[in-house]
Every structure is written in C-alpha cells, then in structure tokens.
Amino acid sequence: xxxxxxxxxxxxxxxxxxxxxxxxxxxxxxxxxxxxxxxxxxxxxxxxxxxxxxxxxxxxxxxxxxxxxxxxxxxxxxxxxxxxxxxxxxxxxxxxxxxxxxxxxxxxxxxxxxxxxxxxxxxxxxxxxxxxxxxxxxxxxxxxxxxxxxxxxxxxxxxxxxxxxxxxxxxxxxxxxxxxxxxxxxxxxxxxxxxxxxxxxxxxxxxxxxxxxxxxxxxxxxxxxxxxxxxxxxxxxxxxxxxxxxxxxxxxxxxxxxxxxxxxxxxxxxxxxxxxxxxxxxxxxxx
Amino acid sequence: xxxxxxxxxxxxxxxxxxxxxxxxxxxxxxxxxxxxxxxxxxxxxxxxxxxxxxxxxxxxxxxxxxxxxxxxxxxxxxxxxxxxxxxxxxxxxxxxxxxxxxxxxxxxxxxxxxxxxxxxxxxxxxxxxxxxxxxxxxxxxxxxxxxxxxxxxxxxxxxxxxxxxxxxxxxxxxxxxxxxxxxxxxxxxxxxxxxxxxxxxxxxxxxxxxxxxxxxxxxxxxxxxxxxxxxxxxxxxxxxxxxxxxxxxxxxxxxxxxxxxxxxxxxxxxxxxx
Numbered sequence: 001x002x003x004x005x006x007x008x009x010x011x012x013x014x015x016x017x018x019x020x021x022x023x024x025x026x027x028x029x030x031x032x033x034x035x036x037x038x039x040x041x042x043x044x045x046x047x048x049x050x051x052x053x054x055x056x057x058x059x060x061x062x063x064x065x066x067x068x069x070x071x072x073x074x075x076x077x078x079x080x081x082x083x084x085x086x087x088x089x090x091x092x093x094x095x096x097x098x099x100x101x102x103x104x105x106x107x108x109x110x111x112x113x114x115x116x117x118x119x120x121x122x123x124x125x126x127x128x129x130x131x132x133x134x135x136x137x138x139x140x141x142x143x144x145x146x147x148x149x150x151x152x153x154x155x156x157x158x159x160x161x162x163x164x165x166x167x168x169x170x171x172x173x174x175x176x177x178x179x180x181x182x183x184x185x186x187x188x189x190x191x192x193x194x195x196x197x198x199x200x201x202x203x204x205x206x207x208x209x210x211x212x213x214x215x216x217x218x219x220x221x222x223x224x225x226x227x228x229x230x231x232x233x234x235x236x237x238x239x240x241x242x243x244x245x246x247x248x249x250x251x252x253x254x255x256x257x258x259x260x261x262x263x264x265x266x267x268x269x270x271x272x273x274x275x276x277x278x279x280x281x282x283x284x285x286x287x
Numbered sequence: 288x289x290x291x292x293x294x295x296x297x298x299x300x301x302x303x304x305x306x307x308x309x310x311x312x313x314x315x316x317x318x319x320x321x322x323x324x325x326x327x328x329x330x331x332x333x334x335x336x337x338x339x340x341x342x343x344x345x346x347x348x349x350x351x352x353x354x355x356x357x358x359x360x361x362x363x364x365x366x367x368x369x370x371x372x373x374x375x376x377x378x379x380x381x382x383x384x385x386x387x388x389x390x391x392x393x394x395x396x397x398x399x400x401x402x403x404x405x406x407x408x409x410x411x412x413x414x415x416x417x418x419x420x421x422x423x424x425x426x427x428x429x430x431x432x433x434x435x436x437x438x439x440x441x442x443x444x445x446x447x448x449x450x451x452x453x454x455x456x457x458x459x460x461x462x463x464x465x466x467x468x469x470x471x472x473x474x475x476x477x478x479x480x481x482x483x484x485x486x487x488x489x490x491x492x493x494x495x496x497x498x499x500x501x502x503x504x505x506x507x508x509x510x511x512x513x514x515x516x517x518x519x520x521x522x523x524x525x526x527x528x529x530x531x532x533x534x535x536x537x538x539x540x541x542x543x544x545x546x547x548x549x550x551x552x553x554x555x556x557x558x559x560x561x
Contacts, residue, residue: 057469080475088473096470098495108492112475143499157474 001069002030003197004054004086004165009063011049023049025221026063031165031199036191038212038229039201042243045218047201048091051167054199055086067165084113087163091170093154097142102133102153105142109161120160127160128153130190132182148179155183159190166190167199172207184211209233209247209267217242234265296356297421302347303534304419309428311535315542316416322546323405323412331552332404338545339408348418356414357407364403371399422454431529444520452508460501467496 011024024046031037041047052058053065056072056079064071072082087109090096099105106124107117115123128138131152137145142153155171168187172180188211191198202208208215208229215232217225219242225232233239236246236254245251246265249272253265263275299305304312319335326332343353375394383389417425430447437443471492472478478489 052469055473057472080477083473083475088470090466090470090473093470095500096467096474096492096496098492098499108471108476109474112477161474 001033002066003033003068004029004031005066005069006030006050006054007064007066009050009053009060009065011046011053011058012061013049015061022221024053024060027218027221027223029216029223029226031197034191034195034197036188036198036200036211036213038208038215039199039218040203040205040208040215040244041218045242046221047218048169050218051088051169051199051201054165054167055088056082057088080112084109084161085163086165086167087158087161089155089158089166089168089171091173093158093171094142094147094150096157097150097154100141101139102128102142102145103138105153106138106157106160109157113161123160123162124156127156130159131156131186148175151175151179152183162194163196165197165199167201169201170203171200172202172204180207187211205233205245205247205250209250217244229267230265233267236265296417298348298352298418299421300347300419302345302419303538304342304346304415306532306534307419307538308529308531308535309420309424310431310529311531311539312416312420313425313428313432315538316413318542318546319412320409322549323408325553326549327553328556329401330556331549332401334545334548334552335408336404338542339412341541342415343411346415346419348415352418353411353414357410360406360410364406367406368399368403371395371402374398423451426450426454427525427527428529442520444523448520456504459504460497463500464493464497467493467500 006027006029009024009027010022012020012022014020027046027050039047039051049058053060056065059073064073066072067082067085072079097105099108103121103124106127107120110120110123111117125135125138128135133149133152133156137149137153142150145153151171155168159166166187171187172183175183184207187198187200190196198211200208200211212229214227215225215229216223217232217239224242225235225238233246233250234254236251239246246254247267249269250265250267253263253272253275256263257265261279263272263279266272266275319338323335326335343350372391372395373389375392375396375398377392377394377397379390379392380396381391420428426447429450430443433441433443433446468476468478476489476492478486478493481489
C-alpha cells in the first residue's frame, strides 16, 4: 500500500496561452509508507512543481495524487486537511517566519489545524526538540536567531503539524557542513522515531546517497528513474548526460570499474575503503 | 493568480514611435494632453482624434492591446458620461417623470460625448507612451527633463534612481509574495474564506515576511551599489545617450501643426458647434 501515489500526473503552466509550458509530464510514482525518497534533477526538471502538487498547492492539469488511496482533490474544500497530512518545507523556509516569538511561529501550523493552545505548545516544544532548538530560544523573536537557527525554527513549524509525509525542498542549502550533517541526521531520526515518510529534494548527491532508500530522477518533466540509491548512482554516465553527477566516491569507483578493476559503485567512503584495501594488499596486479 | 497583474506594460518593438527619443515622447504626450483640454469644439477634437489614431497605428502595438487598456477605465468613462448628460443647456430631450429637475438636454448629450472622447484619448495616448518606452528609458528621460530643477536643490538623479529601483523590484516582490503565500498555505493558512476582518488578519503571515525581505533586499542592494562606488548623480555619465533624430523632428513638427490647427479651430469656429 502506497502512502502517496502519483498517477499519470501532468502539470502545465500558462495553459491556453503562447507561454504554455509542461513542467511535469505524465509522471507515475508510488511512495511507500515509511520510506525515505530522494528526488534529484537538473534545475527546471520539474521537481519543485511535482512536490507542490503533492500537498495540493498546485492542482494537476491532469492525473491524480492519491493520499492513502484517496484522491486529494476529491473534495477541493477540504484541501487544507491534506496540507496538514503532507507537510512541506520550502527552500529557504526561514523567510516565512513572522510571529513575535519562535514558539508562536512554530504554533502557527498546529493552531491552523484547530488545536487548543496547550496542545499547540506541546507539539511546538516537541518539534523544536526534534530539530535541536534549545528551549531558551523559544521565547525570542525569530528575527534575532542566527541563519541556521532560523532554518531549524522554520522546519519545526512544519514538523509541529506532525504530518504523515514530510517533504523538504533543499533543506540544507546555504548551511555550513556541520549544520548540514546535523540537520540531515535529525531528519533521519525523525523518520525512524515516527515511522513517517520523508521526501527530500536536493542538489547534493552526497546528501541523497546518505539518506535516501530510493531515488527518483526527474529530467525535462519526466520521471526517468526510480530505484534504490545504489542502482541509480550506478548509472552515473546517464546521470551526467542529464546534467547531474554522482557522489564523489561513487564517481571514483565508476572510473575504476571502467578501467577494469573488480569494484562496485558504492555510495560511501567506508564501503569504498572496504573494497579498495584488499585490492591494494594483493598489490600490483593491474588489469 | 497574482501574476495576472500587468505593470510596466512595455511591449518591445522597432516601430517609429519606439525609436523616438523618450524625452520627446514625454514632451509630446504632455503637449497632447494640454491640447486635449484646449480643443473645446468638435472640429478641434476631431483633429486630436485623428492625430491619436495616426500615432496608435505608427506604434506597431496591436490595437487590441489598446482597447484592453481601456477596459479598466470603462466605468469612469460611463460614470462621467451619465453625469454630464444632466448638465448642459439647450432644448430638453427627456425629463424624468419623478424628479423634474433631472432633464437631459441636447447640450448635455453633446457634453457627454465630448468628455468621453476626451478621457478615452487621454488614456490611449498615455498608453502609447508606456507601451513603447521601457521603464528604464522612461525614468532616464524624466531625469533629463527635470534636470533644471537642480537649481532648486531637488535631487533629480536620486528621485529617478528610486523610481527605477522601485519598478525593477515589482516583479521580484510579486514572485516573493507568491512563494511566501505558498509556504504559509502549506502550514494551513486560510486566505480564501472568512469575512473581511479575517481576511485582513490572514494577510499578516504574508506581509511581515515580505516586509522583512524587502529590507533585506534593500540592504543587499545598497551594499552592492556601494561596492561599485555609486555615489549619486554627481559627475555620473550615461551609457545610453539620448539623441534627437529626424523621427523626433518629424513627430514634433506634426504635433505642432495639429496643435496650431486646434488653436485655429477654437478661435474661429463658434463654440456653439459643440
């Protein structure tokens, strides 16, 4: 049973005008419950449009999005309920902060769901803890926080709605390497603790290789690959043709394979060390 | 939805009017508007309408676009026309059976038509200016025209620069608004239902971030300008110099001729021709 199912989805901007452009072209994807799906694609490949149809911000030109087997547009008036179940963190989410205090801002989502103040604050504190925002920051104005803290607060604002599916669009863009690692592991933790589904759009192949179970590759509005991260990145040359790359270490391993060494296109440095060390020990026998 | 707002409706092209010096275009537009009000009889007005049609056809912009620009003011035209129907002398054509004070006279009908034509001409002619002149050209030309005001210690260059920046950032801010609205909607913000007060309140989550980001952009822009040693208009040269050409001379001559004719009409034809 898929938690989210995209069936033959097409989205066209500016339909009926000379500026018509099909951003998403007959895409079929099933997202399984509890999985971590990475979405990659060149700029303008339709990733952002695709994810915005998943929580009903954009209404597909044709095709359907099924959430737990039900068409999300079956009752257009209840589309807000879908947005609470499919949480969306946009690029640079810190730009959406607006309340007087961080706590109030995180409460915005839950209070729109109609929860009372006590429940909202409870959820907000839990969400803040998930993203590693210390308690003493919650009373501050969001505009006093540092860039990384703002980002966390904004992500907490979506997590506080406790959505079944969490979609993140480039959540690590512009963060320092440490902040990046921390944020990714917090998102991974969030998924394992809650058993929720996570969709991550990223330009960093390293991030995707590290977190994602499966990877969806978009190119010119079409879903061109959907497979495990290992299988997708093993097709490095095809990805390069679409203007994408593979994680650095996978690239090295692919080069070695082309030279005839008996290695596999692994995704992590640890695995690569495990494969390369025995080869080095044997020594000398170049192909 | 928010993208449907058309602002700075410049339509690029290479027509005669496009090639004119923007300073001349502004000056001639002013002259045209002034003479629209000088022309006080139908003969004069006919000349102005004829001039306007020649200019419209020369601009190379599809006529349908001009008529679209009229849609927005249709109400104002109708309103003034109806109001004018009841003001004017002459023979009574129709009298309201309930309020005898309200009467339509032939003079009133003449007034209504005259005023409507005047407003429509006003809008169409200024549309020519905005359709054929890019916002940058427009502000640049305004700066040149207002240069003499420097004597009065008015910072002409700064005002023009502010106008340019404001126009430049309209699309950027529209895009930003769209993004923030999506982000707040994703958090369940409800902007489509509720009463007036509730709708106004639901704008706060959009306006506050928009305000903050405008300031951020302003600081960034100021920094970038300083980095490129911008220090105001003092001793600043222009990359694009304006030159008056034969086209400008021709346009000016045509307009002058028509204006002279309008003055002649006003002076020699009795006003009763209206």
